Amino acid sequence: MHDFKVSRINPLFIIIPLSLFLVAAVLWDLVPKQQEPIEKTAFAMGSALTVTLYGGTEETADQISQQVQLLEHRISPTVSDSYTSFINRNLSAVTDADYSGDLRLFMEWGAETEGAFDLTLGAVSALWDIGGENERVPSEAEIQQAMKVSGWANLVIDGNTVRIPEGMQIDFGAVGKGMACDEAKTVLQADPSVSGAVVASGGSVLLYGDSPDGAWTVGIQHPDKEIGETIAELQLEEGFVSTSGNYQKYFIRDGKRYCHILSPQTGYPAETGLKSVTVVADSGALSDALSTACFVLGYEKSLPVLERFDAQAVFITDENEVIPTDGLTDALTLQAA
Ligand code: ADP
Ligand code: MG
Numbered sequence: 573m574h575d576f577k578v579s580r581i582n583p584l585f586i587i588i589p590l591s592l593f594l595v596a597a598v599l600w601d602l603v604p605k606q607q608e609p610i611e612k613t614a615f616a617m618g619s620a621l622t623v624t625l626y627g628g629t630e631e632t633a634d635q636i637s638q639q640v641q642l643l644e645h646r647i648s649p650t651v652s653d654s655y656t657s658f659i660n661r662n663l664s665a666v667t668d669a670d671y672s673g674d675l676r677l678f679m680e681w682g683a684e685t686e687g688a689f690d691l692t693l694g695a696v697s698a699l700w701d702i703g704g705e706n707e708r709v710p711s712e713a714e715i716q717q718a719m720k721v722s723g724w725a726n727l728v729i730d731g732n733t734v735r736i737p738e739g740m741q742i743d744f745g746a747v748g749k750g751m752a753c754d755e756a757k758t759v760l761q762a763d764p765s766v767s768g769a770v771v772a773s774g775g776s777v778l779l780y781g782d783s784p785d786g787a788w789t790v791g792i793q794h795p796d797k798e799i800g801e802t803i804a805e806l807q808l809e810e811g812f813v814s815t816s817g818n819y820q821k822y823f824i825r826d827g828k829r830y831c832h833i834l835s836p837q838t839g840y841p842a843e844t845g846l847k848s849v850t851v852v853a854d855s856g857a858l859s860d861a862l863s864t865a866c867f868v869l870g871y872e873k874s875l876p877v878l879e880r881f882d883a884q885a886v887f888i889t890d891e892n893e894v895i896p897t898d899g900l901t902d903a904l905t906l907q908a909a
Pocket of ligand 1: 688689691692693697743744775815816817820834836863864868
């Protein structure tokens with residue numbers, strides 16, 4: 573007898589794993605995957621403009637930076653043919669409905685912040701030139717001279733014509749980056765394929781739509797540590813967040829710190845016991861303007877102003893105490909020291 577061995581593989585050993593594999597492959601394809609966001613960085617409004625889109629297209633991301641460049645071209649005092657430069661050079665200029673409308677609104681904010689937000693301090697800022705090449709402590713006489721012609725109450729808006737007294741300089745430094753976030757939102761609203769986005773222009777941030785993580789996380793910079801090291805975090809829904817601080821632009825003379833946010837009352841850098849203020853509001857311009865205004869006002873005086881504008885804030889005091897307004901207590905997490 574021959575030992576007869578047939579070596580035959582049962583076809584089921586192939587068919588079952590193969591069909592399992594196919595079913596798994598089809599199912600995997602049906603599982604919604606976390607899409608890679610589109611990320612773009614540009615330079616605008618004197619600082620980085622970073623765009624992160626979930627959904628949407630490259631074109632939408634590009635359109636955001638184009639719109640922000642256009643805005644910069646209209647409002648920046650360092651762009652020679654902006655409306656602001658025309659006004660600052662010629663003491664009077666015919667602008668358009670958008671520009672004069674914004675300026676009118678910002679004058680109202682001047683009144684509603686007890687004068688703390690004042691975009692007519694350009695001449696005073698120029699004397700200090702903080703962050704520039706000629707930073708210095710100006711003489712008392714120079715400051716008083718520049719202060720005499722500054723102040724939003726001296727600005728005249730007649731239809732679309734804007735007039736300033738000789739010596740005044742309009743400066744959008746305290747709202748420009750927030751306005752850039754407003755422009756970004758308008759672009760995003762025109763692209764329904766965007767599910768969520770984060771747009772940051774310097775210290776102003778737009779949180780748009782839904783975050784893939786449920787809520788958006790915004791870090792608050794630690795005032796004494798390297799850029800990127802946070803002192804606290806906010807978990808937020810859609811909205812605008814801006815931070816103003818005395819650690820961003822400053823110089824130290826004879827042991828004293830001079831920062832770039834000025835008190836419109838004195839013409840000197842604001843000193844109100846704060847290192848930074850982060851404001852959450854419904855518009856970018858508002859969050860930016862209020863972060864500057866609250867820094868000037870200090871904690872106590874800021875509270876009624878924030879309430880008036882239905883905005884929330886986180887204050888970092890000179891002692892590195894982190895104080896949120898009531899509406900942000902739950903959203904705030906302190907970083908371990
Ligand atoms: P950032 O420079 O990070 O945008 P802010 O939003 O606080 O910070 O704006 C500060 C800028 O606004 C200054 O560099 C100056 O140009 C201008 N500025 C300074 N003090 C005031 C003020 N009290 N009101 C309005 N603008 C101001
Ligand atoms: Mg500001």
